[in-house]
Amino acid sequence: MRLFLFTQGFFFQLILFFLFTTSIVYANERHSDPDGCLSCHALTGLQFIDKEGLLRVSTIDESHYYSSLHGSVPCKDCHRKISHYPHKVENGYVDCAESCHVNEPSKGEAYTHKPIVEEFEKSAHGQGLVKDFAGGNRLKEELEEVNPSCRRCHANTAYIAEDQMEQFKTAFMHTETECGTCHQGDVWRDQFGGHILRRLVGSRWKKEGNNKMCIDCHANQERMAKVELEDPETHEKHKVDRRWIDATESYDRTLHSRILKTKIEAGASCLDCHAPTEKGKFRHNIYRDEDKLSATHPEKLAKTCAQSGCHEFANTPLNAGFVETDLHDVDQLQILNWLSLIDSERLESNWQRAFYIVGIVVIVFIFGAFIWLFTGIKAKKQAPILGNDSFEKIMIGRKIRKKPKKKPVVKKKSPPVVKPEVKVPPAIKPEVEASPIVKSEVNDNSIEKAESNSDKGKPSV
Amino acid sequence: MRILNNIKAIPFVQKYRYSVILISSLSFLGPLAFLPQLVGNDDLCGVLCMRRFYLYFPGMTFEDFFTHINVAFIGVIAFALILLTTFFYGRLWCSFLCPVGGLAELGSRMLNDRWKIEFRALPQVQIRYGYFTVYLVLMPLLGISACTLCNFITIPRLIEALQGEYRGIVYIVSSVGLVNLGLLFILGFFASKGRAYCQFLCPIGAADGLVNRLGAKFNFTHHIRVEKERCTGCNVCARACMCGAIQMVDRVAVVDQLSCMSCHDCVDVCDWNAIEWTPASRHKEPKRIKKHVQIFPDPNWQSINVHDQPKTHIASKKVNRVRLINGLIVSFFLSFIAVTSVMAMA
Structure with missing residues (x-):
């Protein structure tokens, strides 16, 4: 019992100790310079010229x-x-x-x-x-x-x-x-x-500041162009491509970067993908994409995207397609060579093949849509070229009659009309034949007539 | 002069609508684009994105969903506002404001009708929601980013390209951009009335249509409604409708609220004041009285509402194919989510 009380009391004392002494601890002299280095190095203007002839400042x-x-x-x-x-x-x-x-x-x-x-x-x-x-x-x-x-x-x-x-x-x-x-x-x-x-951690350390550190070197395109990379397996050195040189710029085009720039911390910084937080690692393990140790290696990419707080669903095999998004897309960059736009290698994909079909239709339609300006054709009704009848049939439910055979063409082909005065009565005949049909419609039911009239856009009874 | 006369002939509401579309296009797209630039994005991509956050990835948790919302929160707020206004006033965003669909529509209306494709006869509800499920569920899985077929980025990029900005030019000459451009022309400029993309592929429109249909079930909300007693079944509104949302059922116009955009095209055309953008259908004096024609009291040509006789439909026991396809789409969507979430858990 006494032991318990003792421990309890000790505990309270400990808490009190911490409460009252922390300030004292911090107030202790922190500025220690027992060796007296600062007696010289604190002087302003402590400079010397080194072997290479450079002026170096050693003031602290x-x-x-x-x-x-x-x-x-x-x-x-x-x-x-x-x-x-x-x-x-x-x-x-x-x-x-x-x-x-x-x-x-x-x-x-x-x-x-x-x-x-x-x-x-x-x-x-x-x-x-x-x-x-x-x-x-x-x-x-x-x-x-x-x-x-x-x-x-x-x-x-x-x-x-x-x-x-x-x-x-x-x-x-x-x-x-x-x-x-x-x-x-x-x-x-x-x-x-x-x-x-x-x-480089802590609540006040923002991801954008984190990026600044990388950009400090990697945004310098001239310097990056000089870099020679070594293949991790064959150890052959090769020159860097545009993807490497303009990595900063292509990153700026991604949503990851654009979101960070609007002060939302949900975006991903350079380190978030290239050196993610891992157990037992200190975020210094940046490797090249080709390296198998790299967090951005295709095999590890799903795991990297699935870090806590990011795209956690990326790690399931069902979402294998998710990681194929290119986050350093060269296509987003400024054009250096305009001919590269129509480079077949760049365009090669199924999308391009789709466009061959779509594009031809588009070109025909662009041509056709403006040709009426020059031909001067004036039609009473301008019907869409594709699927106009289908609208009338399906949506309106109208039965479309077949076009009558062009009889007037036949008439024109027989120009020598010898005796027109005699052949007047047959010309009236069709009118006479047509009129009883209309009359019967009116007699049967007025609704149909209303509909047939309104079809022309002029409803009247 | 012919053009001036044509412009004068446009009904007032439509003139208003076109001008609003123009203003919104100017403020959302292109060299001005001051609304996106207020947010810090010069195009409709990024925090302004309204379309990506509701995609379903297998194994996705609610946490991921909220991360997606957080990433594009301004777009999410805008999307929520659109749905809210749709519930109360119909799809006004789609018809009056949307710079993307609106630009395609204006372009289409300026072209000659002769060279257009009539898409309105296709079964648009089935195509739209079929594609919508694919968009939500299958495309993320296949690795086709939803952004690949996004028209919200195609049109800003197109305008950027016209300005000579390299990003737009590269996008348009990229293979994905080429296809998007083709779609813009075929489903936009060369579609009859210019709204084929909105009808078939736009995911925002699809979500909006569902809310529109929900809202139309209430009496106090403004939607395009038909007064059955007035409708003559003359098909004028059906022909004018840019979405193909109106169809005659027993000689009465019935508005498909999943497709209707509340663009008021039908209201302007109807001579009998039978179709209106109102809270609930109500009796009114006729808009105009024709010569020698009296509408009140009830005209003897008044159509009979056959909807009150459901027994005959049941007795016929016909398989309704449209309903079957709708059911298939919904069941595919739900079962896909169920199966993949179980697979991802395991």
Whole structure:
């Protein structure tokens, strides 16, 4: 019993401890610089010219660093090779795969980015300057390197989104956007800060921002055109095609992208398909479509589309057709060569064969619809060429008489009428014959007459 | 002058209707397209799409359905509004506003009648709902995207192509675009009255027609209704109807509410004021009195309503083929959903 009370009391104490001490914990000095690196590196204008003759700035913005994800970590925890001042530039490189400063509470082991780095090294981007967090010479990386380093994507982006920056400035009457300049030592700043080395997850991280990271490189068509791809099986290098070069543009044409641009998060970002959330993976495993490990490989595509929150029905074999939609459709892109429009390879499909039939009919009708302008034919009733009788027969229910044989033509063929005056009485005959029929109709029932009259569009009794 | 006279001869309501179609075409399509651009889409694709969200994929859950709604929520709202107005006022969207069907209709009405195809005699209800089930159920399964045969994108793309925008040109010269273009011409411009696509293939029209028929069963809703006591069975309205929705049954015009678009073509034509867009059929003074003709009191040519004698129909025991086909379509649709959902679950 006492034990129970004790444990209960302990529990309450624990809760109280957490309630009252959290603020104190955060208020602890987070800005640790035990090695005094910032005594030099915080100076503005700390620059040097490297071997290649490039001016390089090694100033570290104090406030940026402190409010970053790693703001509480001493410099030497990552820059391990630097033991004393002055140090070589190369020694400053960081290996993200090494174990580091934090002990993970669940296992008690030192935390490390190793699994992420391993995953990344295997991926399509992984042959670059991976081990160097900063990618060595950044300018060199920017211009020459094909594959990105960690730093390239986990870049130093502003915490407040760019489109919200103006709103923020007016709402808070701020001219300065660096929080640290004024709010030095404020507790909340440590919680909300996070500049260098962003994690690309979290509620404020939108998919569009995620795409920006990819577009940063892949939208550069000139650079993408220089890339040579290696076949995963034969290891032959080949030049890239238009589908690869303009992948960003063709993505922009899809609904996935268009929906994201209207600020609806239901669309799919680049990473959502190319590196979807998987158990035991860290979303760095981007491969090329031809690679069997790729999430966008035809075999895996159904599973990728069926991720939670997306097209979950895609994974059933009944929907095998669903994944055939081309999401990087070159046909949606700007035309480079106008002759390619009528390229037989591009048009080859059953749809085209259908058009051969449909198109001929269309052309005949276009020609026919305007020919009356030139011929000057004036018919009293212009009946549709196809199916006019069927409407009268089926919908109206009228019995259509066969056309009378053209007797007047025969008459015209016999021009020499010798004695017209004599042959007058036979010409009246048909009129006489016709009139009793009409009379009998009227006598029998008036309804039929009303109908036959109204058929002409002039109802009268 | 002949053209001017022709325009003058158009009844007032039809003039109004054509102008509304023109305005809506200008505001939805082409270089102006300010309504889609307000939303952020320059065509009728994307959040504005009204047609894709109700497709059925085997193994689909309600969650997926709501995702689809979320993706195109503006289109869903527009679709719901269309159905709501249809319930109360008939298919006014289809006949007065729809820029896609309307443009085809205007084009068709400007062409010579001689070179047109008469589609109205085909069994349109069966074709429409047969295709509708295929559209909802079979096409997603076969991997033919519903967007492939979407006329809501064909016409914006066509106008884009006329502007010289590359996206439209490429679409029209693509194989799918070619077929869509052919359909637009055959079922649009060269169809008699220009509404064949609406009659046979348009899925929004199909859904709208169901609601229209439901709405027509109530007394307080506005729909095209026939006053049986006035109708002479003269077939003038049937000939004028652009949807082929009117047929004479025992010399009384009967409106097929599944196909009727409330375009008022029949109302303008009827001399006896027998067909009207009204809440419920009511007695009125005749619209015009003919020479030497008095309509009230009851004329002796008044048609007899045979609908009150159902016994003879039962006694004949004829198999009604139309009803049989309708039943087949509905049962195919339902059984397909049942079977595939069970297969997807397993």
